[in-house]
Amino acid sequence: MTFSRRFAETFAKNRITMLGAGPMSIMVTEEIIRLANLFRKEIAMIPSRRQVDARELGGGYVNKWSTQTFTEFVRKRDKGGFVLLSRDHSGPWQLAHNRADGSVLSHSEAMDEVKSSLEVDIKCGFDLIHIDPSQGLKLGRSQSQVEDDALDLLEFCQNRATADTEFEIGADEQSSVPDLVHEAEENLSRMLMRIKKMGLALPMFYVLQTGTKVMETRNIGSFDARLSAIGMLPAAVQLPKIIAMCEKYGIFLKEHNADYLSDSSLLWHRRYGIHAANVAPEFGVVQTREFLKIAQEFKQDWFIDAFSKIVISGGKWRKWMLDPTQVTDVERVEIAGHYHFSDTEVIELLTKLERNVQEKGLHFEERVRSTVSRSIQRYLEYFGYGLGPR
Amino acid sequence: MTTFDTLILNRNLKNVTETLAQTIRKLERADGVFVIDAGSRLDEVSSLTLVRDDTPEATSMGLRIARGFNLGIRSWMQLNREVDWLLLLPNDSELEHESLAELLDRLSNTPQIAAIVPTYPGDPYQRILEKQPISLGWHIPEGPILVSTRYIKERFLDGCDEIFDSSNFRGFLLYLELSLRLYSNDYGIVLTNMLRFRENQSYLLNEHQLIGTEPYSENQRLLLDEGRQWLIDKFGYGDRRALENLVRLTFEEFVRVHGKLYPEAS
Numbered sequence: 305m306t307f308s309r310r311f312a313e314t315f316a317k318n319r320i321t322m323l324g325a326g327p328m329s330i331m332v333t334e335e336i337i338r339l340a341n342l343f344r345k346e347i348a349m350i351p352s353r354r355q356v357d358a359r360e361l362g363g364g365y366v367n368k369w370s371t372q373t374f375t376e377f378v379r380k381r382d383k384g385g386f387v388l389l390s391r392d393h394s395g396p397w398q399l400a401h402n403r404a405d406g407s408v409l410s411h412s413e414a415m416d417e418v419k420s421s422l423e424v425d426i427k428c429g430f431d432l433i434h435i436d437p438s439q440g441l442k443l444g445r446s447q448s449q450v451e452d453d454a455l456d457l458l459e460f461c462q463n464r465a466t467a468d469t470e471f472e473i474g475a476d477e478q479s480s481v482p483d484l485v486h487e488a489e490e491n492l493s494r495m496l497m498r499i500k501k502m503g504l505a506l507p508m509f510y511v512l513q514t515g516t517k518v519m520e521t522r523n524i525g526s527f528d529a530r531l532s533a534i535g536m537l538p539a540a541v542q543l544p545k546i547i548a549m550c551e552k553y554g555i556f557l558k559e560h561n562a563d564y565l566s567d568s569s570l571l572w573h574r575r576y577g578i579h580a581a582n583v584a585p586e587f588g589v590v591q592t593r594e595f596l597k598i599a600q601e602f603k604q605d606w607f608i609d610a611f612s613k614i615v616i617s618g619g620k621w622r623k624w625m626l627d628p629t630q631v632t633d634v635e636r637v638e639i640a641g642h643y644h645f646s647d648t649e650v651i652e653l654l655t656k657l658e659r660n661v662q663e664k665g666l667h668f669e670e671r672v673r674s675t676v677s678r679s680i681q682r683y684l685e686y687f688g689y690g691l692g693p694r
Numbered sequence: 695m696t697t698f699d700t701l702i703l704n705r706n707l708k709n710v711t712e713t714l715a716q717t718i719r720k721l722e723r724a725d726g727v728f729v730i731d732a733g734s735r736l737d738e739v740s741s742l743t744l745v746r747d748d749t750p751e752a753t754s755m756g757l758r759i760a761r762g763f764n765l766g767i768r769s770w771m772q773l774n775r776e777v778d779w780l781l782l783l784p785n786d787s788e789l790e791h792e793s794l795a796e797l798l799d800r801l802s803n804t805p806q807i808a809a810i811v812p813t814y815p816g817d818p819y820q821r822i823l824e825k826q827p828i829s830l831g832w833h834i835p836e837g838p839i840l841v842s843t844r845y846i847k848e849r850f851l852d853g854c855d856e857i858f859d860s861s862n863f864r865g866f867l868l869y870l871e872l873s874l875r876l877y878s879n880d881y882g883i884v885l886t887n888m889l890r891f892r893e894n895q896s897y898l899l900n901e902h903q904l905i906g907t908e909p910y911s912e913n914q915r916l917l918l919d920e921g922r923q924w925l926i927d928k929f930g931y932g933d934r935r936a937l938e939n940l941v942r943l944t945f946e947e948f949v950r951v952h953g954k955l956y957p958e959a960s
Contacts, residue, residue: 484821530918530934537818538833540938572935 307470308508320688321573324348326584328642329591330367335677340386343689348390350582353399358424367646375428388431394422395437419460426465438475455498462504474511476560483513485545492553509558512546515539516561519626521589523564543576570686583683588642590679594672602664607657612637614644696798697725698779701766705732705756706905708740711785715742722795725777730766732757745769759865760858768855779840786897787838791890804955808845808881812838812889823887826957831885832873832945836865838891845881866921870941877944884956
């Protein structure tokens with residue numbers, strides 16, 4: 305049975321929201337695999353190109369994994385086959401905007417680059433690929449050119465992939481409000497018509513903005529707002545229509561940026577019938593926070609100082625900042641710590657921290673793992689994976 | 695010809711209230727303009743005042759829109775006015791745009807519409823209303839609103855002299871609940887960009903002491919805390935989404951039956 309058929313039977317029919325989880329670290333990756341096998345339901349593992357990419361393109365920042373080594377790592381541990389390898393945001397300029405000399409990659413260079421990345425994804429047997437050329441919009445390409453790029457990439461992939469490979473189209477522009485239904489429908493029906501005309505298989509998922517937006521360590525979109533915010537269309541108005549529209553076109557809705565949502569918002573994912581939702585940075589932040597918490601509890605200030613220095617000077621926190629921001633340095637470290645877990649210096653710091661606290665009786669890895677696991681499990685329980693409150 | 699009366703809710707902003715009253719009076723189809731006074735100091739009571747609550751509670755805490763508008767509507771009903779609509783305005787409303795005569799004419803043949811909600815600058819519904827300036831809606835923000843006299847009279851005949859829930863003091867989801875009251879009675883609400891008001895928040899942000907209310911942030915906190923308690927007491931749940939769900943389903947039934955009246959705002 306194909307995954308899309310299985311998904312319709314297992315998830316959509318039972319109103320279970322499938323979790324797309326970012327492999328933010330080795331530990332997060334291992335816990336995603338373990339939990340998918342424990343719950344015996346698929347979790348989509350959703351590496352971005354910056355996290356994991358083809359060896360030929362330099363790999364990614366998570367454990368310095370290439371697509372090839374990452375695939376091997378996951379498949380070897382995923383005994384029940386419950387992890388879907390799902391490329392997130394694959395498109396031109398998604399890995400890098402610039403050449404080594406700082407000039408912007410041309411369109412053809414960026415398309416060639418993403419195709420070489422996609423080729424490896426397909427060879428490695430990725431189950432789901434999100435085609436997202438929307439970075440082009442920031443570099444002057446029109447909506448119609450971006451759609452052309454999406455179709456070009458979809459055709460490229462489908463000519464190489466097996467019939468089991470599924471695709472996801474559409475982009476979340478990290479807006480804080482849901483897409484307008486009539487605009488989303490115009491875009492979707494136009495794309496689907498063009499896909500059919502080209503004789504390609506229809507994508508399985510459509511990414512639409514549902515009112516989730518991650519900044520700092522909060523979800524500031526309308527979905528989770530306690531009050532209807534001025535200027536934001538309430539998610540409750542748009543979401544049921546967006547889902548009905550997706551169902552009308554035989555496509556599943558994939559929400560992005562579901563990090564940090566409240567329990568109540570997660571519960572409503574099932575009630576609204578959101579088919580799938582992606583969560584990524586939160587899991588990395590949870591792991592970093594636990595490192596810092598342990599260091600504080602065991603008075604390992606040297607770790608906090610040295611780790612913080614690396615993370616603050618690394619600047620990876622910048623893209624998550626609100627403007628203006630009130631974030632402290634500690635929070636900057638929490639936000640961006642995971643980008644540095646594979647830095648040699650940080651590995652040494654963590655090894656020393658682990659040794660020191662173990663001497664004082666703490667099982668370091670177990671404690672961190674259990675915290676990370678709980679944060680992933682919260683989503684699974686509210687999304688209806690089986691052992692939770694509903 | 696379709697006409698309307700206006701009730702403006704005042705608390706300690708006499709000049710602002712009377713300036714707004716003058717603006718409204720100049721509108722085509724405007725008839726009477728009256729003021730509801732929510733416990734203002736004597737020197738801030740408008741000469742246009744129809745009814746005044748000067749009880750210690752109102753003097754110290756004000757009335758807010760549910761209690762204030764209800765008080766005004768009760769007094770206004772005793773005047774037996776022959777108008778079709780009643781415009782309810784907080785006094786910090788500022789008129790931005792109006793094609794009111796045309797709007798009222800367009801609605802004159804649809805008695806099922808019992809409330810008209812104007813937009814405000816930056817209102818997300820405006821993008822939808824560019825194509826269809828009058829659209830059915832249900833999740834509407836609290837603020838200026840036109841309520842049909844027909845609906846008000848029907849409620850009073852039904853023995854209910856409260857259009858809004860006075861127990862919802864700070865107005866948490868007040869108009870969402872109004873949607874429920876209307877749609878479950880087979881009445882509809884339209885949103886429109888043919889009438890647009892701006893809320894001048896500077897009074898709340900900068901002059902809350904003069905008005906006699908809490909600072910803005912404190913007011914927001916109380917709105918959430920007391921609002922959640924109101925929701926629990928009234929509906930048995932504290933999750934606003936459950937109320938949204940209920941209203942949406944009731945709305946969808948109205949659209950199923952009367953969908954041809956106006957397109958839906960989505």
